Structure formats: C-alpha cells, structure tokens
Amino acid sequence: MWLIDSSIGRKLIMSITGIFLVLFLVFHGTMNFVVLFSAEAYNAIAGFLGANWYALVGTKLLAIGFVVHIIYAIYLSFQNQKARGGESYAVKNNQKSVEWASQNMLVLGVIVLGFMALHLFQFWSKMQLVEISHKLGLDNGGDLALAKDGAYWVKHYFENPVYSVLYIIWLVALWMHLTHGIWSAFQTMGAGGNIWLPRIKVISSILATLIILMFISIPVYFLLGFSI
Amino acid sequence: MEKSINITLKIWRQASPKAKGEFVTYKLDKVSTDNSFLEMLDILNEKLISERKEPIVFDHDCREGICGMCSLFINGHPHGMDAGTTTCQLHMRRFKDGETITVEPWRSKAFPVLKDLRVDRSAFDKIIQAGGYVNVNTGGTPDGNAIPISKLAADEAMDAASCIGCGACVATCKNGSAMLFVAAKVSQLALLPQGRVEGAARAKAMVSKMDELGFGNCTNTGACEAECPKNISISHIARLNREFLSAKLNS
Known part of the structure; x- marks a missing residue:
C-alpha cells in the first residue's frame, strides 16, 4: 500500500491528519472565545458536546486523528534519524531562512502532547467523561451538574495564575508547531508553485496566529485580573 | 591587492569506508586570499606530499561551478557559507586570519564515505x-x-x-x-x-x-x-x- 510504503504517502497521512486537527482547533478556539462574552452561550455550546451520539462520534474521530498523527510522527522521525547515517556533523549551521520550528516539530509536538494530558485531565475528565460514565451507569465521582457547566471549570482553573501561565506556554508551543505545520501540509499535498508557495505560507501563518489568539485570549484575560 | 592569511584546518580523515575516521588538524601559513578553497587544499596536499604523508582525498572536476563534483561541508555549511555557490567557487578571502576551518564529508546514510572527504554519490x-x-x-x-x-x-x-x-x-x-x-x-x-x-x-x-x-x-x-x-x-x-x-x- 503506497500510503504506508512510500515517503510521500506517509507524509500525506501526516498532512491530512494535521489539517483535520487544525479544523478541530478552529472550532475549539471559536467556541472558547465565546466564554469571554457570555458564560451562558459557552455552556450552551458545551451542552451540545456532552454524551450525545454525534459528540461521541466526533470525539472518537478526533482521538483517531491524534493517534495516527502521533504514530506517524514517531515513525517518520525514526526513519529520518536512520537516513542521517551513523556519524553526525562536528559543526552544523543553518541559513537564516530555515526556521527553528521546522527543524523541531517533534520536540514541539511532545510539548503540546504533554500539556494536552493536563488539559484532558482538567476539563475533559470533569465534563464529557463524567457524562459518559453516568450514561453507562458507572460513577467516577464526578458531579453531573458541574459536568455541564464548562464556564465554571474555565473560571476554576484560570483564576489560578499558575495554570494561566502554563496554558500560555502550551499555546506558544502549539503556535510554533502550527506556523510550520499548516503550510507544510499544503506543500505535501502538492499545492502551490512559484507564485502560490509564499502566499500559502502567509495565509497559513495568519490562520495559525488567529487560532492561537482565540485560545490565548482567555488565560491572558484572567491574568489581567478580569473574570467571567 | 594580494593579502595572505594563516589558517588552521580541521579535516576529516578516513582510510576506507569501513575504517573509523577522525579529525586531523593542519596549520597552513601565508595562504593567498586570492586562492580558491580547492587551490588551498591543493597547496596543503603538495605540502603533505613533500613531507611524505598521504594527501587528502576530495572530489573536484570542472572548478567552475557547473559539474557538481565538488562537495565538502565547510564550517557547518555544504559548499561553504555563501549562498548559490559551489565549493570550487569559494575563495579564501571569505575567511579571517587565524580562523579555524572545519571540513567534513557529506554525511548521509545513502552517501557512504569512501575515503577522507570523498563520498559515494x-x-x-x-x-x-x-x-x-x-x-x-x-x-x-x-x-x-x-x-x-x-x-x-x-x-x-x-x-x-x-x-x-x-x-x-x-x-x-x-x-x-x-x-x-x-x-x-x-x-x-x-x-x-x-x-x-x-x-x-x-x-x-x-x-x-x-x-x-x-x-x-x-x-x-x-x-x-x-x-x-x-x-x-x-x-x-x-x-x-x-x-x-x-x-x-x-x-
């Protein structure tokens, strides 16, 4: 199967799962941004995403997207390490045009994944997981009323400046990952030529920055002393 | 006006594909800044031959930037630090007096080292x-x-x-x-x-x-x-x- 055997096929899988995760981020970021204006509206959106069948299908697809993206990242990095050969350069410099993020996507990915574990524990396990457990008749000690009150958890965690700062660090790493990842996905899918390559880079950077601004506005809002 | 510089070279020496290689340091005095990088290596090799030592093996052919034969990883850059030039188009005027220059072969699994700075492409x-x-x-x-x-x-x-x-x-x-x-x-x-x-x-x-x-x-x-x-x-x-x-x- 060429999607697995060929280098471009493997990269295509990375780019498709990557773009899928970016689309998820666009949705998640837009939803988060709402909490700054109305906790009620935010909870209404969160309400759609409980233990409903469509939310569960979405969650499973998302989990698959993440897992495939991560497995292929490790597989490709392993192959690339091998292709470099046994001996490494004593002196290695990069030209200025080579961005640091592009050479350290795996490192950034690991940072993003680490903080994601914290994020899933803080929000997902207190919200959707509680609803799923409840539906299955299991009790994991979660409060069902609070599980539907997303705004409560946002306030609960972000009022602590330590968490706000941690989330900002996470989002900066994610921003760097995206500034390379988005245009790179289009390049792998074969989009662009002499004229469109720079355009795709600019559009991708703008998209990456907008996504992160939507997310980061919340911890920054709390750090500035405001509350919802 | 002709100027000359004294340089120290750290060059990768490897006897054969399987042998273990190492960096060997050479000092070269009064190198004309008008010399190309490969001419400088020629001078070093002449000196090594006159000392009854084995010259350094490196690839080169046309020396005018069109054949693709020259290689060399110089100070962390392939073909040296200049953009859009090959090693044979690099000149000693780009280096400072007293500078240490590290020269390595291309390193990649698919390009095994044959001898010294020459790789199998x-x-x-x-x-x-x-x-x-x-x-x-x-x-x-x-x-x-x-x-x-x-x-x-x-x-x-x-x-x-x-x-x-x-x-x-x-x-x-x-x-x-x-x-x-x-x-x-x-x-x-x-x-x-x-x-x-x-x-x-x-x-x-x-x-x-x-x-x-x-x-x-x-x-x-x-x-x-x-x-x-x-x-x-x-x-x-x-x-x-x-x-x-x-x-x-x-x-």
Whole structure:
C-alpha cells in the first residue's frame, strides 16, 4: 500500500491528519472565545458536546486523528534519524531562512502532547467523561451538574495564575508547531508553485496566529485580573 | 591587492569506508586570499606530499561551478557559507586570519564515505536510471519550434534543470532527504511536452527508488533550498508531490 510504503504517502497521512486537527482547533478556539462574552452561550455550546451520539462520534474521530498523527510522527522521525547515517556533523549551521520550528516539530509536538494530558485531565475528565460514565451507569465521582457547566471549570482553573501561565506556554508551543505545520501540509499535498508557495505560507501563518489568539485570549484575560 | 592569511584546518580523515575516521588538524601559513578553497587544499596536499604523508582525498572536476563534483561541508555549511555557490567557487578571502576551518564529508546514510572527504554519490545515478530520462523514437531531426512551449514553462524547466546533482540538499537536510534533487529532475521533464508523456510513471519510479536507497522523508524545513548552489526552489517539491500523488490516485 503506497500510503504506508512510500515517503510521500506517509507524509500525506501526516498532512491530512494535521489539517483535520487544525479544523478541530478552529472550532475549539471559536467556541472558547465565546466564554469571554457570555458564560451562558459557552455552556450552551458545551451542552451540545456532552454524551450525545454525534459528540461521541466526533470525539472518537478526533482521538483517531491524534493517534495516527502521533504514530506517524514517531515513525517518520525514526526513519529520518536512520537516513542521517551513523556519524553526525562536528559543526552544523543553518541559513537564516530555515526556521527553528521546522527543524523541531517533534520536540514541539511532545510539548503540546504533554500539556494536552493536563488539559484532558482538567476539563475533559470533569465534563464529557463524567457524562459518559453516568450514561453507562458507572460513577467516577464526578458531579453531573458541574459536568455541564464548562464556564465554571474555565473560571476554576484560570483564576489560578499558575495554570494561566502554563496554558500560555502550551499555546506558544502549539503556535510554533502550527506556523510550520499548516503550510507544510499544503506543500505535501502538492499545492502551490512559484507564485502560490509564499502566499500559502502567509495565509497559513495568519490562520495559525488567529487560532492561537482565540485560545490565548482567555488565560491572558484572567491574568489581567478580569473574570467571567 | 594580494593579502595572505594563516589558517588552521580541521579535516576529516578516513582510510576506507569501513575504517573509523577522525579529525586531523593542519596549520597552513601565508595562504593567498586570492586562492580558491580547492587551490588551498591543493597547496596543503603538495605540502603533505613533500613531507611524505598521504594527501587528502576530495572530489573536484570542472572548478567552475557547473559539474557538481565538488562537495565538502565547510564550517557547518555544504559548499561553504555563501549562498548559490559551489565549493570550487569559494575563495579564501571569505575567511579571517587565524580562523579555524572545519571540513567534513557529506554525511548521509545513502552517501557512504569512501575515503577522507570523498563520498559515494552513485545513489543519485540510480535514481536517474529509474526514470530521469525521456524515451525518444529515433528518426529524422524534428523541426525546431514544432512543439510550442510557453516561456513560463521553459523558464521553470530550465531553473529545475540547473541542478548539478552535487548532493548538498541531502547533506544539509536533517532528514537526509533527496526530495529537492528528485523534484528538480522530475520537474525539468514534467514541465515540457516531451517529458510530460511519461510523467506519472517517472514520478512513481524515481520516488520508489529514492525511498529504497534509504533517503529520509522530507519535512519541508527548506534547508536544502537555502544551501543549494543552484538555488533550486522547494516549489519543485510541491510539483513532485503533486505528480506522485496524482499518479498513485489515478492508478
């Protein structure tokens, strides 16, 4: 199967799962941004995403997207390490045009994944997981009323400046990952030529920055002393 | 005005492909800044020969930047720190008096070191043999301009064709990927009507050979483009991806 055997096929899988995760981020970021204006509206959106069948299908697809993206990242990095050969350069410099993020996507990915574990524990396990457990008749000690009150958890965690700062660090790493990842996905899918390559880079950077601004506005809002 | 500098060279010496290599330090005094880098190595080799020592092996041929034979990883850059030039076009005036210059061979799994600074780049020949050509029925010479080609396509094909196959892209890539080389070779033919006919089969055959030879997976860092002595653009890599994916999806 060429999607697995060929280098471009493997990269295509990375780019498709990557773009899928970016689309998820666009949705998640837009939803988060709402909490700054109305906790009620935010909870209404969160309400759609409980233990409903469509939310569960979405969650499973998302989990698959993440897992495939991560497995292929490790597989490709392993192959690339091998292709470099046994001996490494004593002196290695990069030209200025080579961005640091592009050479350290795996490192950034690991940072993003680490903080994601914290994020899933803080929000997902207190919200959707509680609803799923409840539906299955299991009790994991979660409060069902609070599980539907997303705004409560946002306030609960972000009022602590330590968490706000941690989330900002996470989002900066994610921003760097995206500034390379988005245009790179289009390049792998074969989009662009002499004229469109720079355009795709600019559009991708703008998209990456907008996504992160939507997310980061919340911890920054709390750090500035405001509350919802 | 002629000026001369004193330099220290840290050069990789390796007796054979299997032998363990090491850096050896040489001091070279009164090097004219008008010398090219390879002339400086020639002077060093003359000195080594006169001392009854084994000269340093390095690849070179035309010494005017068109053959793609010279290599050398100089101070962390393939073909030295200047953009758009080969090692033979690098001159000693680019170095400071008293500077230590580190010279290493290309390092990549697919380019094993043969001796000292010389590596085996026949992997590139194998990729070309897999499909980097056009099959032509021999016969009478066709009329000039019988097939119209747009200026844009001709220019871009020519840009791709300026690749000299030196391997700097593989040497500098953190993934040891040969995508820029393969992309240039696929592009130069795919853009022209004569090469377009076999485009799909060519892309598949060359990429498959590239993977088989142990080159890495491109992650679009752009390091190849920045170091390429012929300034080949990574937009050719997008074209290769496009050619390969559409060939696979249509088969």
